[in-house]
Amino acid sequence: MLLLARIRSSILRSSCSRTYHKRRYPIRGPFLWLPMSSSEPVPAGDTSWEKGPGKRPRAPSPLSKEEKQAKRAKNIARANAKRLKKQRGHVPEACTTEDVRWKDIVCLLGQDVVDKAVEDGTEFDSPFEFKSEVELVVKASTSNGEGLAQSTEENSNPWVVVVPFCLPGERVKCRVFKNDRMHSLADFIEVIQPNLELRNNERVKCRYFSKCGGCQYQMLSYESQLAFKREVVVKAYKNYSELPDSSIPEIQPTIGSPLQYGYRTKITPHFQAPPPKTDKAALQAQVEAGDKPDWLQIGFNIQSQNKVMDIEECPIATPVLNQALPEIYQNVVKTIHTYKRGATLLLRESLDTSVDPDPNDTSKDKQICITNNHASIRERVGGFLFEYIASSFFQNNNAILPALTSYVRDAISSLYPDPNDSTRPTHLIDTYCGSGLFAITLSPDYSTVAGIEISADSIMYAKHNAKLNNIAAEKMSFRKGDAAEIFKSVSDFSPDKTVMVIDPPRKGCDDPFIKQLLEFRPKVVAYVSCNVHTQARDVGKILNATQDESEGGRYVLESLRGFDLFPQTAHVESVAILRRV
Numbered sequence: 001m002l003l004l005a006r007i008r009s010s011i012l013r014s015s016c017s018r019t020y021h022k023r024r025y026p027i028r029g030p031f032l033w034l035p036m037s038s039s040e041p042v043p044a045g046d047t048s049w050e051k052g053p054g055k056r057p058r059a060p061s062p063l064s065k066e067e068k069q070a071k072r073a074k075n076i077a078r079a080n081a082k083r084l085k086k087q088r089g090h091v092p093e094a095c096t097t098e099d100v101r102w103k104d105i106v107c108l109l110g111q112d113v114v115d116k117a118v119e120d121g122t123e124f125d126s127p128f129e130f131k132s133e134v135e136l137v138v139k140a141s142t143s144n145g146e147g148l149a150q151s152t153e154e155n156s157n158p159w160v161v162v163v164p165f166c167l168p169g170e171r172v173k174c175r176v177f178k179n180d181r182m183h184s185l186a187d188f189i190e191v192i193q194p195n196l197e198l199r200n201n202e203r204v205k206c207r208y209f210s211k212c213g214g215c216q217y218q219m220l221s222y223e224s225q226l227a228f229k230r231e232v233v234v235k236a237y238k239n240y241s242e243l244p245d246s247s248i249p250e251i252q253p254t255i256g257s258p259l260q261y262g263y264r265t266k267i268t269p270h271f272q273a274p275p276p277k278t279d280k281a282a283l284q285a286q287v288e289a290g291d292k293p294d295w296l297q298i299g300f301n302i303q304s305q306n307k308v309m310d311i312e313e314c315p316i317a318t319p320v321l322n323q324a325l326p327e328i329y330q331n332v333v334k335t336i337h338t339y340k341r342g343a344t345l346l347l348r349e350s351l352d353t354s355v356d357p358d359p360n361d362t363s364k365d366k367q368i369c370i371t372n373n374h375a376s377i378r379e380r381v382g383g384f385l386f387e388y389i390a391s392s393f394f395q396n397n398n399a400i401l402p403a404l405t406s407y408v409r410d411a412i413s414s415l416y417p418d419p420n421d422s423t424r425p426t427h428l429i430d431t432y433c434g435s436g437l438f439a440i441t442l443s444p445d446y447s448t449v450a451g452i453e454i455s456a457d458s459i460m461y462a463k464h465n466a467k468l469n470n471i472a473a474e475k476m477s478f479r480k481g482d483a484a485e486i487f488k489s490v491s492d493f494s495p496d497k498t499v500m501v502i503d504p505p506r507k508g509c510d511d512p513f514i515k516q517l518l519e520f521r522p523k524v525v526a527y528v529s530c531n532v533h534t535q536a537r538d539v540g541k542i543l544n545a546t547q548d549e550s551e552g553g554r555y556v557l558e559s560l561r562g563f564d565l566f567p568q569t570a571h572v573e574s575v576a577i578l579r580r581v
């Protein structure tokens with residue numbers, strides 16, 4: 001009996017140490033030492049079995065019996081929820097790429113069909129094996145730029161296969177790599193029957209297209225790309241705003257980028273470190289002989305994979321970045337034996353900052369590529385100059401910025417066509433202001449401007465940019481902080497005379513911000529967004545919260561339109577103008 005107990009305890013110990021190595025964090029004792037079997041009852045009140053061999057006595061728990069029971073019940077509930085989630089499939093968070101895709105899938109299958117499958121418990125019964133190669137017909141596109149394909153066989157399951165790089169009406173071959181609720185995800189293999197009304201492969205300028213995850217639309221005409229993006233705005237407001245159709249204005253055509261290739265002023269290729277146990281001396285000799293190891297890939301992620309592929313040029317990046325890339329790439333190859341971890345490179349186009357800046361003189365402008373995260377970058381936007389730290393946020397398509405900023409400025413001023421209108425706003429608040437793009441480019445129309453931004457570096461540069469563009473310090477102020485804090489410092493702004501620009505990150509605005517915006521109620525809100533789905537959600541919240549207000553308190557959506565900051569990709573920037581009436 002004693003021998004048996006020892007064997008059992010050594011098995012328990014060794015399984016603990018395996019867990020230790022697997023999880024890479026120390027196991028903290030004392031452990032719960034389980035009785036050896038149910039045939040060895042533990043005498044009531046005897047807690048010695050809890051200690052385990054050689055362990056210190058357990059400190060008395062500060063929890064009462066009820067608290068312990070509640071804690072145990074909570075743990076069981078959590079474990080059950082986790083198990084169910086694993087069984088039933090992951091439910092995507094609202095407004096994420098997955099959620100946006102799911103809405104498109106439901107739209108194609110029909111809500112009633114989805115409801116029935118859930119009721120029958122067949123929603124996870126995929127007709128496709130993992131890694132199976134299938135031929136399907138694309139029925140629709142998602143807002144992420146993927147095709148939604150289905151089998152043409154009669155009586156086949158109501159099931160959708162998500163395939164990148166293909167267009168509605170095409171017959172495609174793909175390989176299934178994941179099954180989920182009523183859909184599978186697949187890798188694109190080839191187009192068997194193209195949709196020649198939309199596709200022309202001669203338009204494709206990149207040799208990595210249909211493998212690299214960067215671009216989705218190179219086979220489309222630019223006109224079709226803009227039309228697809230308008231549809232994304234339409235669907236976003238339908239799916240996420242919770243507004244009646246009557247509250248959504250006609251969505252205007254998407255404004256295109258002046259450059260459709262060679263526009264991206266920032267790229268971030270990345271690479272993995274040498275695999276573990278690599279012989280560093282041998283690797284050094286290999287790379288010094290000019291031989292790149294096969295495992296070393298420097299570039300961008302493969303579509304749908306968390307795996308890097310080699311990229312030696314990127315046609316959507318500016319020529320200056322493409323000229324610099326080969327040397328930067330070769331430097332990584334030559335020094336790869338010195339890396340302990342993978343890394344992300346930064347290539348950012350800038351005006352040469354060693355030349356004195358002049359907002360009005362472009363004759364000495366010279367574009368260069370900056371790779372140092374801490375260096376200053378300089379750009380012109382219309383007649384304004386902007387500087388910011390290389391690692392901080394700035395829009396990545398300089399060519400479209402004059403059109404974007406003028407559009408926001410004009411869309412607001414067009415609400416007040418009479419220049420002598422005494423109700424014209426005089427104050428501007430730029431929330432999520434970065435290094436001051438909207439505050440500064442819109443400033444000629446306002447007497448007072450305030451900006452807020454969470455990044456200390458960006459705020460430092462916003463103040464610097466106000467000076468660089470000769471804007472009086474009394475007129476413009478910037479503060480570092482959460483966007484919602486701006487409401488504390490604008491108590492002297494009259495809401496009736498105030499315009500608020502909102503340009504948040506992809507996740508949109510949080511509830512405290514929207515709550516305070518509704519308390520303050522600026523006369524006009526210009527909401528610029530790189531994620532039209534969270535924008536639709538937030539605009540819906542603002543309009544719905546005020547819909548029953550009396551005159552002067554209700555927001556209406558005046559206009560809505562997309563801007564194409566990223567041609568050849570499925571991304572769309574969206575500008576919504578709201579007015580309190």
Ligand SMILES: C[S@@+](CC[C@H](N)C(=O)[O-])C[C@H]1O[C@@H](n2cnc3c(N)ncnc32)[C@H](O)[C@@H]1O
Pocket residue numbers: 393394395431432433434435436437438452453454455458481482483484503504505506530
């Ligand atoms: C999409 S960028 C817009 C920046 C600027 N409007 C521009 O166009 O250059 C969003 C900015 O919001 C900032 N940000 C993120 N969370 C924030 C928060 N809670 N409060 C204030 N700013 C925030 C980021 O640092 C980033 O600069």
